[in-house]
Amino acid sequence: MDDRRSCPKTRPTQLASVEVSALRDMVTSIEFRHFSIRALALHAQRIGRVFAAPGTWPKHIREHGGLRPRRRLHPPKPKEGIRTTRPNELWHLDVTIIKLLDGTRLFLHGVIDNYSRKLLAWELVTKLDPTTTCRALEAAGRHLADDVPTVACDSGVENVNGKVNALIDTGRLRRVLALVEVSYSNSMIEAWWRNLKNSRLYLHTLDSPTAVEKLVAFYVEQHNNVMPCRAFNGRTPDELYFGTGGEIEEELAERRRQARAERVVANRAVSCATCEPRGQPAEAVSRDAA
Numbered sequence: 001m002d003d004r005r006s007c008p009k010t011r012p013t014q015l016a017s018v019e020v021s022a023l024r025d026m027v028t029s030i031e032f033r034h035f036s037i038r039a040l041a042l043h044a045q046r047i048g049r050v051f052a053a054p055g056t057w058p059k060h061i062r063e064h065g066g067l068r069p070r071r072r073l074h075p076p077k078p079k080e081g082i083r084t085t086r087p088n089e090l091w092h093l094d095v096t097i098i099k100l101l102d103g104t105r106l107f108l109h110g111v112i113d114n115y116s117r118k119l120l121a122w123e124l125v126t127k128l129d130p131t132t133t134c135r136a137l138e139a140a141g142r143h144l145a146d147d148v149p150t151v152a153c154d155s156g157v158e159n160v161n162g163k164v165n166a167l168i169d170t171g172r173l174r175r176v177l178a179l180v181e182v183s184y185s186n187s188m189i190e191a192w193w194r195n196l197k198n199s200r201l202y203l204h205t206l207d208s209p210t211a212v213e214k215l216v217a218f219y220v221e222q223h224n225n226v227m228p229c230r231a232f233n234g235r236t237p238d239e240l241y242f243g244t245g246g247e248i249e250e251e252l253a254e255r256r257r258q259a260r261a262e263r264v265v266a267n268r269a270v271s272c273a274t275c276e277p278r279g280q281p282a283e284a285v286s287r288d289a290a
Helices: 015-026 037-046 056-064 130-143 162-169 187-200 209-225 235-244 247-268 282-287
Strands: 090-100 104-113 117-124 152-155 174-177
Touching: 015 056, 037 056, 037 235, 056 282, 090 130, 090 187, 104 130, 104 209, 117 130, 117 209, 130 162, 162 174, 187 209, 209 235
Parallel strands: 090 152, 152 174
Antiparallel strands: 090 104, 104 117
């Protein structure tokens, strides 16, 4: 029998064809898609359709097919977040928590530029204080001329309070609340926090605020000045922020072309016992190939 693994006569206790069909119908039914398999097996017994142990159901689902109608419907999300066209057009402000080995919590405030991904300022403190946010924003604005950046942040108490409001009221900054006043999120700086922790902090012993501060300072300097960004074709955030390093992309393209040419020459000059004719030295083979 094509639909059975063994003969029903030799395995009389296996599920009958009618029961297997009912099992498959219940598994693939939209009516029961919110049931777990175990709950569905017990429900089938209560309504008198299939009397099989819950552990038997997965085996028959694998053997006879039974893809559950679980297609999830989500609202469309943009594949790429908001992007600006110049530095100091949009900043992202956020705070993250870093735990030490003894359970002490540190609060790291940061401001990152949307266009260049440069971390403009950061503050590491042991207590969540609105003045820390003000200091970070003031430090980020040390390169400002006539620009009035828009600061995207969440609606946490560290970002929405009297002292920060007073700084915004001076007209030097504009503030928008992510996912409240605008539809986009504050994901850029949240992704930067994740990279900082996984690539630097979690690889070291976090036993004191001083140790964390040194680790953060090193990573910020490397991120801004040394590590090229793939989105910028080899330029660093500092080079993009200050408008330098425009020749980097052409230089790297020329170096790649030279490396490919040198690679071809080096590979053609190499030979082995398989590709060398007997009695002919490798130099002769290379000349003949040329």
